[in-house]
Amino acid sequence: MIGGTLKKVQWTITFALAHCVSSARNYSSVHILENAFSNGFLFRQLFDSISYTHTYILADKLSKECVIIDPVLEQADRDVTLINQLGLTLKYVINTHVHADHITGTGKIKTMVNNVQSIISKESGAQADIHVTHGDTIDFGDQQLEVRATPGHTDGCVTYVNQGEGMAFTGDTLLIRGCGRTDFQQGDSHKLFQSVRKEIFSLPDHFRVYPAHDYHGFSHSTVGEEKLYNPRLGEQISEEKFVEIMNNLKLSLPKKIDVAVPANMKCGLQDGVPIEP
Numbered sequence: 319m320i321g322g323t324l325k326k327v328q329w330t331i332t333f334a335l336a337h338c339v340s341s342a343r344n345y346s347s348v349h350i351l352e353n354a355f356s357n358g359f360l361f362r363q364l365f366d367s368i369s370y371t372h373t374y375i376l377a378d379k380l381s382k383e384c385v386i387i388d389p390v391l392e393q394a395d396r397d398v399t400l401i402n403q404l405g406l407t408l409k410y411v412i413n414t415h416v417h418a419d420h421i422t423g424t425g426k427i428k429t430m431v432n433n434v435q436s437i438i439s440k441e442s443g444a445q446a447d448i449h450v451t452h453g454d455t456i457d458f459g460d461q462q463l464e465v466r467a468t469p470g471h472t473d474g475c476v477t478y479v480n481q482g483e484g485m486a487f488t489g490d491t492l493l494i495r496g497c498g499r500t501d502f503q504q505g506d507s508h509k510l511f512q513s514v515r516k517e518i519f520s521l522p523d524h525f526r527v528y529p530a531h532d533y534h535g536f537s538h539s540t541v542g543e544e545k546l547y548n549p550r551l552g553e554q555i556s557e558e559k560f561v562e563i564m565n566n567l568k569l570s571l572p573k574k575i576d577v578a579v580p581a582n583m584k585c586g587l588q589d590g591v592p593i594e595p
């Protein structure tokens with residue numbers, strides 16, 4: 319009875335929101351309602367306020383196996399402490415790409431946790447215990463991440479999709495209301511446009527989008543929201559217009575690029591010792 323009433327309230331809110339947005343933007347519908355995660359899934363989103371990086375911990379509650387995505391060197395102690403406090407066993411340290419703005423926490427975490435393996439794409443050219451390519455899957459307990467190649471910000475960028483929970487970890491490929499820059503590290507605006515359209519916007523609208531960075535205070539978005547409102551990549555933007563936007567960003571280089579890229583090509587580890595600036 320209570321469940322039924324709650325569902326009715328949920329649908330009323332969804333309908334009202336969809337109506338407001340569609341009236342304002344003249345679109346027919348938008349799927350704003352995000353499904354709840356399943357009971358066996360544990361999820362934490364963390365943030366580094368220096369590099370504006372989001373790091374994610376995903377776990378299977380039953381087996382207690384977990385993975386961490388895009389850890390930052392300076393936050394490795396925080397991340398490992400949290401994993402231990404939650405009673406989880408870290409199986410994989412995963413990167414979406416070779417970051418240019420911060421050193422990955424991968425190397426340091428590998429020295430702090432036994433039997434953990436690092437993962438990055440083969441196309442990145444970076445060192446790691448496991449190299450993945452498009453179509454591979456990463457398993458931890460009953461949870462699974464699908465690897466989708468999304469080049470454009472860098473050649474080796476991938477998006478990790480958790481189909482079961484409706485989540486896409488997009489790295490720097492798709493940011494909330496933005497996207498990764500394409501002016502260094504094999505950046506290519508045409509490739510990025512095609513990656514987003516083919517591999518991310520093809521996911522269901524309610525899938526949550528979790529980027530590696532956010533510079534505007536957002537935590538996450540959805541595929542449907544980004545298709546409507548992303549000012550660079552929204553469905554109304556042509557590839558030609560996107561390339562023009564990207565050619566005129568005029569961003570300064572990341573301050574740590576000269577130390578971060580070489581360190582991250584080694585996944586933050588040199589001869590068993592974490593690479594520190």
Ligand SMILES: N[C@@H](CCC(=O)N[C@@H](CSS)C(=O)NCC(=O)O)C(=O)O
Nearest residue numbers: 418419490496497498499571572573574
């Ligand atoms: N100011 C920061 C770097 C900011 C930056 O360039 N961010 C990248 C992702 S990290 S390589 C990016 O793609 N930004 C896109 C955008 O539109 O801002 C620093 O000095 O580290």
